[in-house]
Amino acid sequence: MPTFVQVLDFIGTFAFAISGIRLASAKRFDWFGAYVVGLVTAIGGGTIRDLLLDVTPAWMIDPIYLICTALALLWVIIFGRSLIRLNNTFFIFDTIGLALFTVVGAGKSLALGYPFWVAIIMGSITGAAGGVIRDVFINEIPLIFRKEIYAMACVAGGVAYWLCDIVGIESYICQLVGGTVVFLTRILAVKYHICLPILKGNDEQENN
Amino acid sequence: MPTFVQVLDFIGTFAFAISGIRLASAKRFDWFGAYVVGLVTAIGGGTIRDLLLDVTPAWMIDPIYLICTALALLWVIIFGRSLIRLNNTFFIFDTIGLALFTVVGAGKSLALGYPFWVAIIMGSITGAAGGVIRDVFINEIPLIFRKEIYAMACVAGGVAYWLCDIVGIESYICQLVGGTVVFLTRILAVKYHICLPILKGNDEQENN
Amino acid sequence: MPTFVQVLDFIGTFAFAISGIRLASAKRFDWFGAYVVGLVTAIGGGTIRDLLLDVTPAWMIDPIYLICTALALLWVIIFGRSLIRLNNTFFIFDTIGLALFTVVGAGKSLALGYPFWVAIIMGSITGAAGGVIRDVFINEIPLIFRKEIYAMACVAGGVAYWLCDIVGIESYICQLVGGTVVFLTRILAVKYHICLPILKGNDEQENN
Numbered sequence: 055m056p057t058f059v060q061v062l063d064f065i066g067t068f069a070f071a072i073s074g075i076r077l078a079s080a081k082r083f084d085w086f087g088a089y090v091v092g093l094v095t096a097i098g099g100g101t102i103r104d105l106l107l108d109v110t111p112a113w114m115i116d117p118i119y120l121i122c123t124a125l126a127l128l129w130v131i132i133f134g135r136s137l138i139r140l141n142n143t144f145f146i147f148d149t150i151g152l153a154l155f156t157v158v159g160a161g162k163s164l165a166l167g168y169p170f171w172v173a174i175i176m177g178s179i180t181g182a183a184g185g186v187i188r189d190v191f192i193n194e195i196p197l198i199f200r201k202e203i204y205a206m207a208c209v210a211g212g213v214a215y216w217l218c219d220i221v222g223i224e225s226y227i228c229q230l231v232g233g234t235v236v237f238l239t240r241i242l243a244v245k246y247h248i249c250l251p252i253l254k255g256n257d258e259q260e261n262n
Numbered sequence: 263m264p265t266f267v268q269v270l271d272f273i274g275t276f277a278f279a280i281s282g283i284r285l286a287s288a289k290r291f292d293w294f295g296a297y298v299v300g301l302v303t304a305i306g307g308g309t310i311r312d313l314l315l316d317v318t319p320a321w322m323i324d325p326i327y328l329i330c331t332a333l334a335l336l337w338v339i340i341f342g343r344s345l346i347r348l349n350n351t352f353f354i355f356d357t358i359g360l361a362l363f364t365v366v367g368a369g370k371s372l373a374l375g376y377p378f379w380v381a382i383i384m385g386s387i388t389g390a391a392g393g394v395i396r397d398v399f400i401n402e403i404p405l406i407f408r409k410e411i412y413a414m415a416c417v418a419g420g421v422a423y424w425l426c427d428i429v430g431i432e433s434y435i436c437q438l439v440g441g442t443v444v445f446l447t448r449i450l451a452v453k454y455h456i457c458l459p460i461l462k463g464n465d466e467q468e469n470n
Numbered sequence: 471m472p473t474f475v476q477v478l479d480f481i482g483t484f485a486f487a488i489s490g491i492r493l494a495s496a497k498r499f500d501w502f503g504a505y506v507v508g509l510v511t512a513i514g515g516g517t518i519r520d521l522l523l524d525v526t527p528a529w530m531i532d533p534i535y536l537i538c539t540a541l542a543l544l545w546v547i548i549f550g551r552s553l554i555r556l557n558n559t560f561f562i563f564d565t566i567g568l569a570l571f572t573v574v575g576a577g578k579s580l581a582l583g584y585p586f587w588v589a590i591i592m593g594s595i596t597g598a599a600g601g602v603i604r605d606v607f608i609n610e611i612p613l614i615f616r617k618e619i620y621a622m623a624c625v626a627g628g629v630a631y632w633l634c635d636i637v638g639i640e641s642y643i644c645q646l647v648g649g650t651v652v653f654l655t656r657i658l659a660v661k662y663h664i665c666l667p668i669l670k671g672n673d674e675q676e677n678n
Contacts, residue, residue: 084461193401
């Protein structure tokens with residue numbers, strides 16, 4: 055029987071893979087390209103984290119991530135046209151994935167003895183770096199740098215995790231609070247169109 | 263005296279470097295930029311594999327790859343205009359390189375005790391990831407995601423290697439079969455214009 | 471009290487971060503995106519070097535690089551419009567950073583027992599790879615491949631370091647000479663518009 059966290063992990067991976075595969079299909083990638091972009095979106099962040107932490111990436115131990123991405127590709131091939139109606143469902147799944155990936159990434163860094171500010175960065179990399187590689191592969195400026203509260207939700211969740219830990223709350227409750235903050239920050243930011251200020255003051259650079 | 267595999271390795275590295283340098287020259291890179299793009303095309307896949315496997319990248323131990331890329335740059339500088347006539351030769355060399363890199367990458371992973379599905383991925387990364395980095399550097403969508411049977415040839419070769427191993431065939435024959443399958447898959451796919459289906463069903467995304 | 475090298479390191483990091491943040495602002499990134507691009511410009515080269523050398527990246531041990539980048543972001547937010555007048559100052563700071571990063575990267579590789587040709591490459595990666603990632607993130611062809619003597623200054627400095635070492639000069643003087651060569655090569659190349667030849671001979675490729 056898979057645990058509750060494993061089920062969330064599967065849902066998150068599936069949603070991340072779908073997001074990569076859909077953007078790949080908009081660029082007319084073939085099936086293989088779409089699979090690779092979906093896979094990289096799902097596991098890219100965790101892989102960079104594991105390279106930095108000097109541990110073996112999770113997908114090299116357990117093939118579940120490769121299988122999950124294959125199922126996501128199959129889903130898009132079969133149900134492609136009707137995916138639009140599920141947009142809100144995928145948004146929720148994607149945000150669940152973001153929250154879980156952040157908490158898992160931060161927890162893994164803490165377990166390896168790194169200080170909390172490293173754990174917050176690793177949580178954000180786990181949640182957001184896959185999307186950055188995806189956008190580099192489809193030759194777009196990474197979305198998270200311009201438009202949405204996305205990685206900032208990871209940072210907020212990481213800080214909440216940290217504060218709970220300082221106060222002395224038990225580890226699994228800290229994680230729950232951290233994940234919830236990621237989830238709510240992202241949901242509320244999208245619902246109320248909250249975004250970070252654009253950096254100005256140097257537009258002249260563009261004429262270079 | 264270099265071994266037969268070392269000769270093939272040199273030919274493959276040279277062909278990969280030429281492919282990077284030619285694309286860089288089409289984008290009007292300077293000599294240094296062309297050298298870097300050629301080098302990354304030749305050694306990028308193996309470097310990512312070695313980072314994931316947590317071993318020292320081969321080019322940090324043996325400078326032959328750097329020298330080989332320098333010779334490739336010299337070749338393009340001197341014989342640039344006449345390269346076009348050699349297109350078919352380079353295609354054969356490039357495919358030899360792809361086959362060898364795949365088998366070497368898979369074999370290295372198996373020797374480190376990883377399961378076969380990891381070895382197949384590592385073989386494909388060794389063969390195809392250098393070209394992906396090359397395309398990112400010249401600011402194009404990676405070719406292998408859209409057009410050709412390229413990385414799929416690596417996967418096919420890896421699976422053939424695996425099947426031979428399951429049946430109990432000796433290691434070096436498995437490698438020979440794997441490499442031959444990569445070589446033939448790519449040659450036949452190009453000759454008969456075989457390609458993977460394009461992923462459709464989500465073109466509306468493009469209007470986002 | 472910080473040492474002289476720590477002061478130079480801070481100045482170099484600040485200048486690298488400013489260069490990333492300014493390019494991000496020209497692409498209308500938000501504050502978070504600008505911070506990430508600034509950070510990656512400052513620490514990206516050193517991180518790739520440390521992954522290749524299999525040691526823990528410096529910014530995971532000391533948060534000074536994250537703080538320095540935050541100060542750079544604050545600086546651009548507050549003084550954005552008046553940065554243009556400081557262009558020459560930043561050019562000098564940037565070149566100091568390049569010289570120091572190169573020497574530090576080469577020295578770290580030598581201390582780990584790698585041969586000199588690896589140290590030269592690692593010095594160049596430390597100095598120049600951050601700017602390559604920056605340009606990939608803002609979706610431009612990396613500047614150093616096309617326009618300027620930049621990474622070549624790192625290579626020149628690394629070779630000077632090497633020659634001093636062969637002659638038997640003391641380590642810290644070798645480093646001083648290496649850094650000075652990087653600094654002067656870059657300053658002189660920009661002042662006298664020296665650049666590498668463009669690679670030609672294959673323009674037909676562009677019509678592919």
